[in-house]
Amino acid sequence: MSTGKSRIGVVGAGTMGNGIAQLFAAAGHPVTLRDLKPEFLDRGLAAVGDSLGRLVAKEKMSAADRDAVLARIKPTTDAAELAGCAVVVEAVVENYDIKAGLIRELDAICSEETIFATNTSSISVTRLAAASKNPGRVIGMHFFNPVPLMQLVEIIRALQTSDETSQAIVSLTESLGKTARVSKDSYGFVVNRVLVPMINEAINCVHEGVASPEDVDVMMKLGTNQPMGPLALADLIGLDVVRNIMDTLYNGFDDPKFRASPLLKQMCDAGYLGRKTGRGFFTYAK
Numbered sequence: 001m002s003t004g005k006s007r008i009g010v011v012g013a014g015t016m017g018n019g020i021a022q023l024f025a026a027a028g029h030p031v032t033l034r035d036l037k038p039e040f041l042d043r044g045l046a047a048v049g050d051s052l053g054r055l056v057a058k059e060k061m062s063a064a065d066r067d068a069v070l071a072r073i074k075p076t077t078d079a080a081e082l083a084g085c086a087v088v089v090e091a092v093v094e095n096y097d098i099k100a101g102l103i104r105e106l107d108a109i110c111s112e113e114t115i116f117a118t119n120t121s122s123i124s125v126t127r128l129a130a131a132s133k134n135p136g137r138v139i140g141m142h143f144f145n146p147v148p149l150m151q152l153v154e155i156i157r158a159l160q161t162s163d164e165t166s167q168a169i170v171s172l173t174e175s176l177g178k179t180a181r182v183s184k185d186s187y188g189f190v191v192n193r194v195l196v197p198m199i200n201e202a203i204n205c206v207h208e209g210v211a212s213p214e215d216v217d218v219m220m221k222l223g224t225n226q227p228m229g230p231l232a233l234a235d236l237i238g239l240d241v242v243r244n245i246m247d248t249l250y251n252g253f254d255d256p257k258f259r260a261s262p263l264l265k266q267m268c269d270a271g272y273l274g275r276k277t278g279r280g281f282f283t284y285a286k
Helices: 015-026 038-057 063-071 096-109 125-129 163-175 191-207 213-224 230-237 239-253 262-270
Strands: 008-011 031-034 073-076 087-090 115-118 138-142 152-157 179-184
Touching (some): 008 015, 015 038, 015 063, 031 038, 038 063, 038 073, 087 163, 096 115, 096 125, 115 163, 125 138, 138 163, 152 163, 191 213, 191 230, 230 239, 239 262
Parallel strands (some): 087 115, 115 138
Antiparallel strands (some): 138 152
């Protein structure tokens, strides 16, 4: 199918969803952004406005172009407004039951040609596709935060994903100026399967008293030429998200090497989730 500048649906106006909506709108696509409550949509659109405002301040975008991008995003709480979309990208909470329920809801709303792309970071896309009456149109489209800036989009083929769906999403991704790389469906795919256990092991180094969080991050930055230490990155991602991914890897592969660090579990239990709560391995001004 040809996606052209056709309408794109984005479900979920949180950090990932509003970034995905901004990306598509900046590329000229009309976007229907759906969430459950008006206040969620208001926050998402405000985040897009702030992001675009920074580009205007840096003279990388004109005020007129900013206004045009915002005008292309139509917020709604009505799922029926996704009916005319060529592609619907879901960016809701990382929970299988919620995502599968959404896919079943979209099945009843959208045409048979609509592609359903999930932004899941670790859940089996094959299992999600099985929730659809037309599983060949379900595919993983894993963006990275912050969406407008990060270059990679992981395209994950479920066992059921059709060649037509895969080709359409790769072409669409490249039309956004992003780099698409395709993997078969596997827990954590490629990036998170490699990255998150590394973060978990850095947390274990702190848990075992091998080094302080500051020293772990300095050593990893200078020793491996990473732009950000693994613990600062964990705080940026959200420690609850890191734990969810580790649990998904552990349960999916049934392999103890993916067991979440005891310290990671404790910090999540304490509500120390990183930047979004003002405290993780480091402290942040809210």
